Amino acid sequence: MPVQSIVFERRDKWTMPQMRQFLRDNNLKDMKGVHATNTQYRWRITNPDQYKKFISHKVNFLNKPVQIVIGI
Numbered sequence: 001m002p003v004q005s006i007v008f009e010r011r012d013k014w015t016m017p018q019m020r021q022f023l024r025d026n027n028l029k030d031m032k033g034v035h036a037t038n039t040q041y042r043w044r045i046t047n048p049d050q051y052k053k054f055i056s057h058k059v060n061f062l063n064k065p066v067q068i069v070i071g072i
Contacts, residue, residue: 001070001071001072002045002046002050002051002070002071003028003045003046003068003069003070003071004044004045004046004048004050004051004054004069004070004071005042005043005044005045005048005068005069006019006022006023006028006042006043006045006066006067006068006069007040007041007042007043007056007066007067007068007069008022008040008041008042008043008064008066008067009039009040009065009067010038010039010040010041011039012064012065013064014041014064016034018061018062019034019041019043022061022066023043025061028043028045029045030043030044030045031044031045031046031047032044046071048071050071051071051072052072053071053072054069054070054071054072055069055070055072056068056069056070057070
């Protein structure tokens with residue numbers, strides 16, 4: 001299943017190097033860089049218009065949760 005986005009919550013105090021390390025470790029290349037809001041950082045991996053539905057799954061990296069959004 002293709003990864004659509006990777007989401008890091010700001011409250012978990014992610015740094016840019018940590019987020020980039022997660023992407024590198026998982027062979028994920030972002031489309032345009034990070035989109036930051038008041039609550040989260042989102043890295044788009046593939047175009048969301050390609051999918052009709054999404055599911056999400058949380059994994060841990062550096063003892064912090066990461067949300068993976070998967071397009072289906």
